Amino acid sequence: MNKIVVVGGGAGGMELITKIGKRLGKAGKAEITLVDICNHHIWKPLLHELATGSLDEGTNAVAYQVHGSNNGYIYQRGALTGIDRENRQIILAPLHSADGRLVLEERRIDYDYLVIGIGGISNDFGIPGVKEHAFTLDLTEQAMILRERIQHQFMQHANGQQQGKMKVAVVGAGATGVEMAAELHQMAQMLRKYGYQLEQDLLDLTLVEASDSVMPALPQSELRKAVYDKLVDIGINVSTNTLVTEVTKQGLTTKSDQFIEADLVIWAAGVKAPEVLSTFGLAVNRANQLMAADTGRTLSDERIFTFGDCACIPQQDGSFLPARGQTARQVALMIGTNLIRLLEDPNAKLERYVYKDLGSFVNLAHFNTIGNMFSFFHGGLQLAGSPARFVYASLYRRHILALHGPFKGTMILLIHGLNRLLRPQLKLW
Numbered sequence: 449m450n451k452i453v454v455v456g457g458g459a460g461g462m463e464l465i466t467k468i469g470k471r472l473g474k475a476g477k478a479e480i481t482l483v484d485i486c487n488h489h490i491w492k493p494l495l496h497e498l499a500t501g502s503l504d505e506g507t508n509a510v511a512y513q514v515h516g517s518n519n520g521y522i523y524q525r526g527a528l529t530g531i532d533r534e535n536r537q538i539i540l541a542p543l544h545s546a547d548g549r550l551v552l553e554e555r556r557i558d559y560d561y562l563v564i565g566i567g568g569i570s571n572d573f574g575i576p577g578v579k580e581h582a583f584t585l586d587l588t589e590q591a592m593i594l595r596e597r598i599q600h601q602f603m604q605h606a607n608g609q610q611q612g613k614m615k616v617a618v619v620g621a622g623a624t625g626v627e628m629a630a631e632l633h634q635m636a637q638m639l640r641k642y643g644y645q646l647e648q649d650l651l652d653l654t655l656v657e658a659s660d661s662v663m664p665a666l667p668q669s670e671l672r673k674a675v676y677d678k679l680v681d682i683g684i685n686v687s688t689n690t691l692v693t694e695v696t697k698q699g700l701t702t703k704s705d706q707f708i709e710a711d712l713v714i715w716a717a718g719v720k721a722p723e724v725l726s727t728f729g730l731a732v733n734r735a736n737q738l739m740a741a742d743t744g745r746t747l748s749d750e751r752i753f754t755f756g757d758c759a760c761i762p763q764q765d766g767s768f769l770p771a772r773g774q775t776a777r778q779v780a781l782m783i784g785t786n787l788i789r790l791l792e793d794p795n796a797k798l799e800r801y802v803y804k805d806l807g808s809f810v811n812l813a814h815f816n817t818i819g820n821m822f823s824f825f826h827g828g829l830q831l832a833g834s835p836a837r838f839v840y841a842s843l844y845r846r847h848i849l850a851l852h853g854p855f856k857g858t859m860i861l862l863i864h865g866l867n868r869l870l871r872p873q874l875k876l877w
C-alpha cells in the first residue's frame with residue numbers, strides 16, 4: 449500500500465490530513481501518517497488569544513492522536529530533522545520529555561509521497577538580542593510561556609511590587625503584532641474586572657513598525673488608516689518608520705538611535721521557514737522556504753510536496769504566494785486532490801493553484817474588527833464592527849467544520865460559544 453506522510457499539522461496540514469485520511473486512509477487505499485512536533489493542534493491565527501488567556505487551550509486544542517483515529521491517519525510525534533531521499537524515509541529527532549528524559553529514540557518513517565507543511569518561524573533578521581530577549585508566537589508552547597510572563601507582570605503591578613507603567617513593545621504591525629497589541633489592552637481591562645488593582649493607564653504599549661503604515665500588506669489605505677485610528681484610540685503608541693537595530697533586557701534601540709524602554713518585547717516582525725529545511729538538499733530560497741511549482745510539488749523531488757508558510761510557490765504574475773492562513777489551506781487541499789490523482793495514476797495531470805484572495809480581516813480584540821471581503825464583490829467590501837467580526841470568526845468556524853465534519857463541528861462550535869458565555873473571559877491558571 450502507498451504511504452503518504454504529512455509533516456506539520458497546522459492551519460493547512462490539518463485540513464489536508466483530514467481530507468486524505470477520510471478519502472484514502474479510511475478506505476484502505478493508502479497508509480496516511482501525520483508527524484508534528486506538538487501533540488495537539490491549535491489554529492495558529494489564534495495564538496495571540498492563547499498568549500493573553502482569552503482562548504483556553506483546554507477547550508480549543510485538537511489532540512492529533514484522537515483526531516487521527518477518527519479520521520483514518522496515524523499520528524507520530526516528533527521533529528523532522530532529515531530526509532533520506534534515496535530510501536524514501538524521513539528522520540525524526542529523538543523525543544525528550546520536558547524534564548529531559550529520552551522518550552523515543554531517533555525514528556525513520558517510510559514514504560511514497562511526502563508533504564511538508566511545517567509553517568514559519570519569526571524572522572529576527574539577524575538583529576542582536578531578539579533571540580535572547582524577545583518573545584515570539586511560533587508554537588503553542590511559546591504562547592503559553594508568554595501568557596505566564598504577562599500574567600506575572602500584571603500580578604507584580606497589582607501587588608505594588610513593580611512601580612510605574614508596564615512598558616511593552618510589540619515589534620511588527622502586521623496581523624500578529626496588531627492583534628497582540630489590542631489583546632493586551634483587553635487583558636488589562638479584564639484583569640481589572642476580575643479584581644486586579646491596576647491603574648487605568650498602567651499599560652504603556654508601543655507598536656513598532658519599520659514601514660510607513662500599520663498592516664502594510666493591506667492594499668486599501670482606508671483600512672490601514674481605520675486600523676491605525678482604532679489602535680491610537682485604544683491607547684497604543686504607534687511608531688511607524690521605525691527600524692529596530694537591537695533588543696536588550698531594557699528595551700529597543702532603533703536606527704535613528706531612539707531608545708524605547710520595554711519590560712517585555714514581543715517580536716512579530718515577519719516570518720521565515722525553519723532552518724532545517726535548508727539541510728535536506730532540496731532547493732530553498734533565502735527565507736529557507738522550499739521552492740515548489742504551482743502544483744505544490746517541490747522543484748527538487750517529484751515525491752515531495754509543500755505548502756503554507758514554509759513553501760515558496762510562484763503565482764502567474766511572477767510574484768510568490770503570501771504566507772497566510774488562507775493560502776496554506778487552499779494549497780494544502782489542492783495537494784490532497786493531487787495525491788488522490790497520483791495514487792490512481794502516477795502520471796496524472798496535476799491541478800495547479802491560482803491564488804484566490806478571499807480578503808483580510810484584523811481583529812482588535814473586543815474593540816473592533818476591520819477588514820475587506822474580496823470574494824463576492826468586485827473591488828471588495830469593506831466591513832467593520834459586528835459584520836466584520838462575524839466574517840473573521842467564520843474563518844475559524846470553517847476550519848473546525850473541515851476538521852470535524854458538519855455535525856460534530858457544529859456541536860463543537862456551539863460548545864465554544866457556550867463556553868465563552870459561561871466560563872471566565874480570561875484563563876488565569
Ligand SMILES: Cc1cc2nc3c(=O)[nH]c(=O)nc-3n(C[C@H](O)[C@H](O)[C@H](O)COP(=O)(O)OP(=O)(O)OC[C@H]3O[C@@H](n4cnc5c(N)ncnc54)[C@H](O)[C@@H]3O)c2cc1C
Nearest residue numbers: 456458459460485492493527528566567756757772773776
Ligand atoms: C498571532 C497570529 C495571527 C495571525 N493572523 C492571521 C490572519 O489574521 N490571517 C492570516 O491569513 N494569517 C494569519 N496568521 C498567519 C497564519 O497563522 C499562518 O500563515 C498559517 O498558520 C500557516 O499555516 P501552515 O499550515 O503553513 O503552518 P502552521 O499553521 O504554522 O503549522 C505548522 C505545523 O508544523 C509543526 N512543526 C513545526 N516544525 C516542525 C518540525 N520540525 N517537525 C514536525 N512538525 C513541525 C507545528 O507544530 C505546526 O503544527 C497569523 C499568525 C499568528 C501567529
